[in-house]
Amino acid sequence: MTRTPRALALAAAALVAVLTLAGCTNGVTTGATGDPDTAKIGLLLPDSVTARYESADRPYFEERIGELCPSCQVLYANADGDAAKQQQQAESMLTQGVSVLVLDPFDGVSAASIVGLASARGVPVIAYDRLIQSPDVAYYVSFDNELVGRLQAEALVDRLRELDVDPADGGILMVNGSPTDNNASQFKRGAHAVIDGSGYEVLAEFDTPGWDPGKAQDWVSGQITRFGSRIVGVYAANDPTAGGAIASLKAAGVAPLPPVTGQDAELAGLQRILMGDQYMTVYKALRPQAFLAAELAIDLVNDRRPAGEVEVAVGDARIPSFLLEPLPVRRGEIASVVIDDGFFTVAQLCTSDYASACREAGLT
Structure with a gap:
């Protein structure tokens, strides 16, 4: 996939302005009632x-809603x-x-019941960041999650080769994400697509309940x-x-450290x-993601339905x-x-604890 976060956000903004419900493929209808301006x-x-949720996603989302609809109210909750x-x-x-509900599910399967309740009231649901296993989701806004896993694994394998680590010397621990998070399964699938053919053995792997760093x-x-000492690298699914x-x-x-x-x-x-x-992390541009979700929410409030850039299958x-x-x-x-x-x-x-490292990295 070659689209950049900025390009996607701009494309979405253009679609918001001109497209309507006619392109809908999953039969979801909007529940716009009352005054869309409030x-x-x-x-x-x-x-x-x-x-990221409290430091980026929430404030970015609220910022964009405030720009698009100053009298609209965002109701927020964290599970x-x-x-x-x-x-x-x-x-x-x-x-x-x-x-409208913009829902990043803790459990993508059980959250289907939320979509069902919302649909019964005519309230559309946008699946944000993590896919919800319901055919009635109005939109899905996320990243190419298998690519995330591939990027992580490619960086790890490339680094092991740069260090001249012989596959016979040991293998990799895989600390995966939560078993209730659909994204985690995609990260893992992308990572395995690289690691399994690299020659480096997966010594053991763990699906981390709730992404809890203590359990990891x-x-x-x-x-x-x-x-x-046979642990020569660690695939960790997030920071x-x-x-x-x-x-x-x-x-x-x-x-x-490996x-x-x-x-x-x-x-x-x-x-x-x-x-x-x-060694590395994966950057995901959260401002465009949150802004796009906010723009889609305002579209739905106004009974507009822009087309998606791609389609993701949930059942049929x-x-x-x-x-x-x-x-x-x-x-x-x-x-x-x-x-x-x-x-x-x-x-x-x-900050002061990292000043020397920042100078070495050319940041100051």
Whole structure:
């Protein structure tokens, strides 16, 4: 896929202006009622262990809604890693009269019941970041998630080869994402597509419940006891699980640390990369993603239905979708990818503890 996040966002904005419901492929109808200029829009995010949701997704989404519809109200809730809690939050928002739900599900299967409740009230649901296993989803806004996994695995395998690590010397631990997250299965599939043909053995792998970095840390500790120096690399599906894995390796006195992957370009992950503890992360441009979801929500409030860039299958249904392009980030790419895009500033990244590493990386 060659589209850039900015290009997708611009294309979406153009579509918003001119296209209507005629292109719908999954039969979902809008539930626009009342005055669209004062509509309530629900934003439901899945957990608090992933920093991006509170630091980026929510404020970007609210910012764009405020620009497009100053008198609209965003109702917000975070499920804190609890599918039942997210269900209750969605029911509360429906009772409060939201016109659209933007839902990043903690559990993509159980969240289908939320879509069912919303559909019964004529309220469309946008699946945000993670796919919901319901044919009645109005839109899906995410990234090319198999590509994320491939980028992580390619960086890891390439680094092992740069270090002249012989596959006979050991193998890779795979710290995957949550088993309830559809994206995690796509990351894993993309990673396996690279690792399985690389010659490097997967020593063991773990699907981290709820993306909990503490559980990732505990599991990696057990694998260090089991495999010791045979661990030559760690595939970690995101930055918090990478942090858990690195904490275990350091606690066990492993030195030098093997290369460890990550995802989301979180501040702590980028700082670990600067310090040499984490090898890479994957940058996903969250502003275009959140802005696009907000634009689609306002479209639905106004009974407009722009076409998707692609379609994603859920059963026999084809969900209009927008899949943005992720980018790999190693130490030398932090400035050109993350800082130049305005995701973090040098001041945020290069605090006193990281000043020396930032100078070495040419950031100050």
